[in-house]
Amino acid sequence: MLEPQTFYLPVRVITGIGCSDCLSEEVAKLNARKVLLVTDKGVREAGLTEEIEADLKKCCGELSVYDDVPPEPTVRDADKLGDAAREMKPDAIVGVGGGSVLDMAKGAGVLANNPGSIKDYFGTGLVKNPSVPTILLPTTAGTGSEVTPNAIFLDEEEKLKVGVVSPYNFARVAIVDAKLTLSAPPRLTAATGVDAFTHAVESYTSVRASIHSDLFAAESIRRIARSLRTVVANPGDLEARYDMALGSVYGGIALSMAGTGAVHALAYPLGGTYRIPHGVSNALLLPYVMEFNYLANLEKFCNVARLMGEPIEGLSLREGAWRAVEAIKALVEDVGIPTSLRDVGIDPSAAPELADAASQVTRLLANNPRRICRDEIQAIYERAM
Ligand SMILES: [Fe+2]
The missing domain is CATH 1.20.1090.10 (Dehydroquinate synthase-like - alpha domain)
Structure with missing residues (x-):
């Protein structure tokens, strides 16, 4: 216990029941005009992003929705979303979903500001430029991805799950609304x-x-x-x-x-x-x-x-x-x-x-x-x- 110990807690975390209605306020604090919303079809079809999309449309100039996140996303999936993010150049990325969605949102934030494939950043501390700020809203409880520096992807060639671990992966804000987990079977x-x-x-x-x-x-x-x-x-x-x-x-x-x-x-x-x-x-x-x-x-x-x-x-x-x-x-x-x-x-x-x-x-x-x-x-x- 006499050795130095790191205390690392950089994410602002908002918790509650129904607290996701503060999302547009948080987006406004980031002065984000262009927002990329990352989610998956299951979450969207369950209606969990309905109000969120409506709020975001009102508060930002341009909203793009990417709902093509599969379960257990691969390097290819992350790179595909990364290309979309590079093209859009969002000011903020909002992730609404389980761990796979939140990790993909983090990956998109990294790739929007860094060249190459997500594979180039597998390991610890290899991301050079800060990511696009992310706001993460978990719909499961959960991976805890909304407060961790990790983003995990499936490397199909190596047949292994591999992580991008970087302080730039920390969300700017985590909005943990228990209501969003209600529809999880x-x-x-x-x-x-x-x-x-x-x-x-x-x-x-x-x-x-x-x-x-x-x-x-x-x-x-x-x-x-x-x-x-x-x-x-x-x-x-x-x-x-x-x-x-x-x-x-x-x-x-x-x-x-x-x-x-x-x-x-x-x-x-x-x-x-x-x-x-x-x-x-x-x-x-x-x-x-x-x-x-x-x-x-x-x-x-x-x-x-x-x-x-x-x-x-x-x-x-x-x-x-x-x-x-x-x-x-x-x-x-x-x-x-x-x-x-x-x-x-x-x-x-x-x-x-x-x-x-x-x-x-x-x-x-x-x-x-x-x-x-x-x-x-x-x-x-x-x-x-
Ligand atoms: Fe885990």
Whole structure:
């Protein structure tokens, strides 16, 4: 704790129920005349951008809507949107959607002011010129992308999800309106909710965790553990939706500081090779990686159990820590996430190949609380089959 610790929290975050009606005010503060709205067809058809589009049309001179963002966008998808952004030269980019949409909006902001393909910026700190300012409105809870410096894309050649990590990726404003998450169906709510929970637990137990990231990670764990089951069972429960929205934001802030670990590293090849959605990949692997990790930090895992509302009084530290693993398994099962890789169509013979790919994700494996080698990664995939 005597080592220097970075506290990085540059995004202005507006949270509430119905707070997205302040968007035009925020656009006006940026003096934006030309605005590019990035979304996807599902979000648009659900009517979530209707009022937003009407407001933006009133407040800016030129509005262009790009709703062609696919789930799990590729390098080609990002470059296509980048070309559109270069042509339009927007003063601001507004993203309304799940993690894929928000990451694409960030990518468009980068490419509008930087040459080449998004691939040229894979890695940390490689973006040279500041992005076009972005305003991000999540419709899931969620990736937390609205508060992180990461934009993740599928590299089809390498069959891996790869990230552009840059301080220029931080949104100028995040508008987190729980109302926008109301129409997310239970399956999506469950997968994205467990993704947010994974951000919190991985940050909390990361070797880069600090007193600062712990504040956000702990509160995220507490809120998500108490509300995820409710929003899956009762999608219209606004209070629980708000809890989840905050849990997602806090998880994103925590991961920006402390980073995610082996769950995300092992999930990336599932997205890359099998196109399994990010939330489902993480949720599927979370219990198995926690089983492996818990020994590395009994105290922190014992705290996770406490934050999840588990009775741990009278238990030893090891028993308390194991209680967290059990509570996480129960949470994932209760919200109906598939519990084995076979359930999502992956053959057990794929484990060695998946392990080869995951061991390349050293950026995230370095954060994992327990050191992990390639054979241990393969063993986790095998247990998850
Ligand atoms: Fe994630």
